[in-house]
Amino acid sequence: MNTSFATLRSTLLLAVVVAAVGCGKTPPASFRLNMVQATKTAAPESGMEKPWAAWASERQGQVATILEAMYGTPDEPVALAETGLDLAKLQLAAGPVRSDIVGRKNGLYREHCVHCHGISGDGMGPTAAFLNPYPRDYRPGKYKFKGTWRDARPAREDLTRVLHEGVPGSSMPSFALLPPAQVDALVEYVRYLSMRGETELALYTYAEQELGVDDTLPTTKEFLVDEILTPIVEKWQGAEDARIPIASVPTNVDFTKPGDDPANRESVARGRVLFHGDGGCVKCHGVTALGDGQANDYDDWNKVIVEWSKEVSGGLGSAQDDAGRSAWLHAAADVIEGDALRPRTIPPRNLRLGLYRGGRRPVDLYRRLYTGINGAPMPGVGPSGPGGKGSVADAEIWHIVNYIRSLPYEFDGELGADRPMVAKDRF
Amino acid sequence: MTSFCHSCVPLACLVVATIAGCGPQRVSAPVADAAAASAIREGLASTAAVAATGGEAAVVGTGWASLKGRFVFAGDPGQPKPLAVDKDTEVCGKSAKLFDQSLRVDGSTKGLADVVVFVRKSSRVKNPVPDAPQVFDQKNCEFLAPVFTARVGQPIDVRNSDPVGHNTNIDGTSFNQLIPAGQGTTYKPDSEMGAPKTVTCNIHPWMKAYVIFRKDGYVAVSAADGSFTIPDLPAGEPLEFQVWHARATGSGGGVVLARPDLKWNPKGRFVITLQADEAKDLGTLEVPAGSIGT
Amino acid sequence: MGKRLAGIFWSLLFLAVPVLGVATFAIAPAYDHWLPKDVSEHGASIDSLFYFILALTGVVFVVTEVLLFWFMWKYDESKRQGEATYIQGSHTLEVVWTIIPAATLLFLAIYQMNAWADVKMRRPAMSPTVEVVARQFEWRLRYPGRDGTLGTADDLFLVNDLHLPIDEDVLVQLKSMDVLHSFFLPNVRIKQDAVPGMKIPVWFKAREAGSYDIVCAELCGWGHYKMKGRVTFETRAEFDAWLERKYAEQGATQPPPEAADVAAAE
Numbered sequence: 003m004n005t006s007f008a009t010l011r012s013t014l015l016l017a018v019v020v021a022a023v024g025c026g027k028t029p030p031a032s033f034r035l036n037m038v039q040a041t042k043t044a045a046p047e048s049g050m051e052k053p054w055a056a057w058a059s060e061r062q063g064q065v066a067t068i069l070e071a072m073y074g075t076p077d078e079p080v081a082l083a084e085t086g087l088d089l090a091k092l093q094l095a096a097g098p099v100r101s102d103i104v105g106r107k108n109g110l111y112r113e114h115c116v117h118c119h120g121i122s123g124d125g126m127g128p129t130a131a132f133l134n135p136y137p138r139d140y141r142p143g144k145y146k147f148k149g150t151w152r153d154a155r156p157a158r159e160d161l162t163r164v165l166h167e168g169v170p171g172s173s174m175p176s177f178a179l180l181p182p183a184q185v186d187a188l189v190e191y192v193r194y195l196s197m198r199g200e201t202e203l204a205l206y207t208y209a210e211q212e213l214g215v216d217d218t219l220p221t222t223k224e225f226l227v228d229e230i231l232t233p234i235v236e237k238w239q240g241a242e243d244a245r246i247p248i249a250s251v252p253t254n255v256d257f258t259k260p261g262d263d264p265a266n267r268e269s270v271a272r273g274r275v276l277f278h279g280d281g282g283c284v285k286c287h288g289v290t291a292l293g294d295g296q297a298n299d300y301d302d303w304n305k306v307i308v309e310w311s312k313e314v315s316g317g318l319g320s321a322q323d324d325a326g327r328s329a330w331l332h333a334a335a336d337v338i339e340g341d342a343l344r345p346r347t348i349p350p351r352n353l354r355l356g357l358y359r360g361g362r363r364p365v366d367l368y369r370r371l372y373t374g375i376n377g378a379p380m381p382g383v384g385p386s387g388p389g390g391k392g393s394v395a396d397a398e399i400w401h402i403v404n405y406i407r408s409l410p411y412e413f414d415g416e417l418g419a420d421r422p423m424v425a426k427d428r429f
Numbered sequence: 430m431t432s433f434c435h436s437c438v439p440l441a442c443l444v445v446a447t448i449a450g451c452g453p454q455r456v457s458a459p460v461a462d463a464a465a466a467s468a469i470r471e472g473l474a475s476t477a478a479v480a481a482t483g484g485e486a487a488v489v490g491t492g493w494a495s496l497k498g499r500f501v502f503a504g505d506p507g508q509p510k511p512l513a514v515d516k517d518t519e520v521c522g523k524s525a526k527l528f529d530q531s532l533r534v535d536g537s538t539k540g541l542a543d544v545v546v547f548v549r550k551s552s553r554v555k556n557p558v559p560d561a562p563q564v565f566d567q568k569n570c571e572f573l574a575p576v577f578t579a580r581v582g583q584p585i586d587v588r589n590s591d592p593v594g595h596n597t598n599i600d601g602t603s604f605n606q607l608i609p610a611g612q613g614t615t616y617k618p619d620s621e622m623g624a625p626k627t628v629t630c631n632i633h634p635w636m637k638a639y640v641i642f643r644k645d646g647y648v649a650v651s652a653a654d655g656s657f658t659i660p661d662l663p664a665g666e667p668l669e670f671q672v673w674h675a676r677a678t679g680s681g682g683g684v685v686l687a688r689p690d691l692k693w694n695p696k697g698r699f700v701i702t703l704q705a706d707e708a709k710d711l712g713t714l715e716v717p718a719g720s721i722g723t
Numbered sequence: 724m725g726k727r728l729a730g731i732f733w734s735l736l737f738l739a740v741p742v743l744g745v746a747t748f749a750i751a752p753a754y755d756h757w758l759p760k761d762v763s764e765h766g767a768s769i770d771s772l773f774y775f776i777l778a779l780t781g782v783v784f785v786v787t788e789v790l791l792f793w794f795m796w797k798y799d800e801s802k803r804q805g806e807a808t809y810i811q812g813s814h815t816l817e818v819v820w821t822i823i824p825a826a827t828l829l830f831l832a833i834y835q836m837n838a839w840a841d842v843k844m845r846r847p848a849m850s851p852t853v854e855v856v857a858r859q860f861e862w863r864l865r866y867p868g869r870d871g872t873l874g875t876a877d878d879l880f881l882v883n884d885l886h887l888p889i890d891e892d893v894l895v896q897l898k899s900m901d902v903l904h905s906f907f908l909p910n911v912r913i914k915q916d917a918v919p920g921m922k923i924p925v926w927f928k929a930r931e932a933g934s935y936d937i938v939c940a941e942l943c944g945w946g947h948y949k950m951k952g953r954v955t956f957e958t959r960a961e962f963d964a965w966l967e968r969k970y971a972e973q974g975a976t977q978p979p980p981e982a983a984d985v986a987a988a989e
Contacts, residue, residue, distance in 0.1 A: 282594025
């Protein structure tokens with residue numbers, strides 16, 4: 003064997019490998035459309051002349067252009083006056099990681115958030131597929147852990163609190179060590195991405211409901227601001243006033259003492275009765291509160307994919323002879339395969355772990371019970387709106403909170419080794 | 430490295446490096462037109478007084494009329510599928526087996542039930558919002574009304590007549606409440622819906638119904654024989670009606686029919702102007718098999 | 724002539740190694756590229772070990788490199804005068820330069836035993852001040868609460884923000900929730916791998932108040948580089964006051980007043 007030729011060949015091949023692995027400039031970051039919703043709302047109508055793919059692509063291009071007009075790009079955000087967003091904060095959070103002229107760090111979202119939450123806030127960043135639970139998709143404007151009515155938006159301090167504490171039990175870390183100015187900038191950017199996502203959904207709904215196949219989306223100020231944007235902004239600005247009322251704590255409840263302390267015994271007993279009663283808590287959380295009552299429900303973000311996926315596969319069978327419908331459903335199937343995370347069921351919380359995603363303070367547990375958890379199957383036991391009536395009196399909710407807080411420690415010393423996993427063993 | 434294959438390693442590296450970039454690719458999404466976007470943005474930023482769009486002045490008439498019709502299904506509905514009941518089996522499905530109620534066709538008359546007909550925009554309303562609560566109940570682990578309508582501001586008494594707890598979850602609203610056995614709670618919708626939304630129970634996932642809240646209350650749901658009536662409609666103005674069914678294949682759930690006299694549009698809508706005191710009968714509205722999907 | 728120049732060039736190049744090496748170490752402290760500030764009690768003994776080894780190896784390094792330069796310079800090919808002497812190796816030389824490093828190593832091993840024992844073996848008899856659970860990619864903290872026992876209902880749960888008293892022995896119970904991490908407090912000269920499934924005690928005594936870094940020193944995933952925490956050393960009184968504030972926050976039955984006041988003012 004001619005060794006010098008062999009060496010040359012090996013080196014040449016290695017050089018080809020290195021060259022093939024990565025060349026070219028990185029394009030600037032750009033937002034992505036919500037392709038699942040874009041295809042879902044783009045059903046072809048009978049009598050369409052253009053092929054469906056061309057028509058849908060044009061319509062989506064219009065939506066992308068309008069969104070860029072109203073919200074800018076990931077490097078250069080735009081905040082219309084009507085949104086009430088603080089452009090200075092958005093600029094701190096947006097763009098590539100760099101220092102600005104006074105030495106402040108910019109590009110915070112890209113540094114801390116984008117790899118899970120995605121450049122458009124779609125919860126589908128590069129890391130997202132490996133996480134359980136998936137990162138939050140901001141685009142529908144639904145948030146789980148907040149102190150406002152179920153369907154209301156979170157107040158700024160709810161978002162700040164999530165950034166500060168993280169979400170224990172998930173991959174969302176705590177950003178307690180970031181300076182408050184940076185946390186504020188990130189909160190503002192999340193609200194911006196959420197408003198952008200909701201605007202996009204509103205445009206798709208309008209196009210589906212109001213436009214004929216040959217119409218284009220209007221781009222006048224009256225339409226975009228008054229009709230599309232204003233209802234979205236009103237919900238966000240009304241969040242501060244949509245806080246649920248917190249009832250005062252009954253006198254037989256003392257959260258500074260453990261559940262088996264005499265000060266709390268009566269309250270914990272009442273909470274146990276309410277939890278195990280015919281309300282139905284145990285149907286999902288299980289009679290042992292280990293979260294083993296049911297395992298086949300989805301949260302709203304996954305449910306959209308599951309139900310749409312069922313419709314698409316059902317429709318594909320019967321759409322063989324209709325070219326437009328067939329193209330539409332095949333495109334929808336491709337989007338579900340390549341542009342959405344694989345749906346995961348949401349198991350009910352194991353209450354014996356002492357691990358609460360939304361926070362472990364009594365007021366956090368009260369909020370989860372009062373309104374339920376928006377976006378999750380967890381229902382509320384308080385009223386559904388101001389002036390309503392819940393299935394449990396507001397003050398009684400504190401007894402359920404007391405019972406839940408005692409659950410991880412309930413069998414300490416009683417059953418010995420033969421007991422459910424308690425908080426002291428697992429954190 | 431054996432003398433047999435000196436280039437094995439680099440070759441393998443090349444293959445690996447090429448494959449490493451593969452995987453389900455994200456669908457290519459359309460991009461924005463930056464120039465057009467800046468033009469739109471300038472338009473949005475301008476504080477110039479917007480010229481009142483010359484469009485037709487809203488036509489307002491006087492008097493009231495009513496509309497009725499009957500939906501029939503031209504296709505074969507097949508047998509209703511039984512539902513998978515796997516929770517609280519001592520109660521659920523005990524008094525009667527539970528079937529999928531999404532397509533109810535009357536055997537003798539071929540009438541199509543649960544078709545929702547509602548007005549998309551009206552200028553005036555005859556009757557004020559009633560104070561008396563409407564009842565929305567569930568028994569035997571199914572919702573008693575497959576399609577339920579209410580006016581915005583009208584209280585709804587959401588009841589649970591079962592011996593087990595249910596949670597009633599109205600999609601798109603603030604209402605997802607745990608309702609213990611035998612109890613009820615009141616809900617007052619505060620905004621209207623563009624199309625019916627689902628009502629489900631998270632404890633018993635097979636339970637499903639539809640609900641629509643409208644401000645003007647001009648909604649009707651076809652009965653078991655397919656007939657519907659909407660009384661007290663404003664006369665003298667063009668009214669656009671939306672016809673919806675849970676399994677319709679039209680865009681947004683609209684029911685597509687062949688009724689060129691009504692200019693039935695592919696979104697399941699038609700426009701009609703009624704005369705004062707007219708009781709318009711649309712006759713038999715035949716829904717073709719292709720308009721109802723799986 | 725050309726050969727001589729080449730010889731000079733290469734020997735001077737090799738001379739640059741010890742020169743630059745020593746220069747780097749000499750000017751580094753002026754640029755703050757030196758050991759981090761030490762606020763611990765045992766840190767001095769660890770640092771002195773470091774300096775001792777540095778001095779020892781530094782001297783050997785300089786001597787060896789200078790000798791290398793000298794031989795390259797003096798016995799350069801252009802100055803060759805006759806054949807080189809060929810030897811089969813020298814048994815004596817081999818023995819000498821094996822025995823001397825071995826003895827040095829043995830000396831070092833014995834010399835450092837006390838420092839090692841202080842940090843890794845002589846655990847103070849006390850219950851843990853805090854339990855640190857390393858998790859991708861944060862440090863979850865659990866204080867025992869008013870009853871002083873970990874694992875009871877009054878434990879205090881925090882993230883990334885570790886507070887400890889100064890001038891007292893502190894015992895940290897280190898665990899990992901998922902993969903290998905390493906609890907590294909540079910300013911207290913503490914580094915301990917957090918091994919999943921093990922509860923590892925870590926103890927030290929801080930002498931000075933201040934806020935310093937906690938960093939992860941064992942590759943644990945994509946977020947390893949940003950797995951930072953903050954340790955704040957403060958007097959016992961300040962520490963107790965801080966604990967009380969945190970108990971109150973954890974037992975909150977109302978949203979924090981500042982937020983509500985801000986909302987009311989808006």
